[in-house]
Amino acid sequence: MDEHRDDIGSRFGMWLFIFTELLLFAGLFIVYSVYRYLNWQAFHLAAEELNTFIGALNTVLLLASSATIAMSITALQKKNKTLALALLGFTILVGLVFLVNKYFEWNLKIEHGLYPGSERLLEYGKGEVLFFGLYFFMTGLHALHIIVGVAFIGVVFFRIKNDRITHDNFVHLENAGLYWHLVDIIWIFLFPLFYLIT
């Protein structure tokens, strides 16, 4: 049967979308770096409120999940559908655990009265307000991307299960992988910039 598909074109479309996402986050990183340069003391003090352990744990989780979704492509190419599904299931699970960690982390900050517009934060200076504003906005936007990524991988999971994505037609799995790795790359920069300021 003559198929009408263009896998390179499909991946190209995904890459173009990833470029727009990179520019979106790059804009936020520029805002962050300028404010950090102007308020470096406040940023250093405010960053001590963040829990490096949870940040590091989430970094390890995301890196591992990136590896498993990449491995699921290899598994599918080797026609091992069961292993591909198991690896994707693990990726989804890790994405959800990341969100649970994020929930507890945000919850603790909010309990301590650290959220945009809170009374405690207004007692501090402009730098702390900017730091926590950027922290909640950037990690929040990133968490939104995790939710979208988990949904995307979920759809791919069922399409593999129903043999709609197969060992010789898996560009949708590749695109889901590309998106998940993008989310990983953004976190690779978020983690040191927010959690590792001494």
Place this chain on the structure above:
Amino acid sequence: MSNNEDKHHVIPYRTLLLVLSALLTFTFISIAVTNYELGPFTVLAALLLASFKTILVLAYFMHLKFDVKMFGILISAVFILIGAVIFITFLDYLYR
């Protein structure tokens, strides 16, 4: 059709696991580095390590090393653009 998956490169599990262990090592180095007072170099070290990690993810996990060359060229252009904008922004803030 040559545009489809028949000629696709299969990346061995071993390679992917090696890349993962390199990424984890870089992460632990970047955490360890924050314990040293390096002044302005702390940010530089953190950003350098993050860039190494990004290159590994792009090349192996995102298959850029084995994919159409144009994707690699385009993503380099995007990062150069971002770098240029950051550079120009700081020129403005440092010398205004």
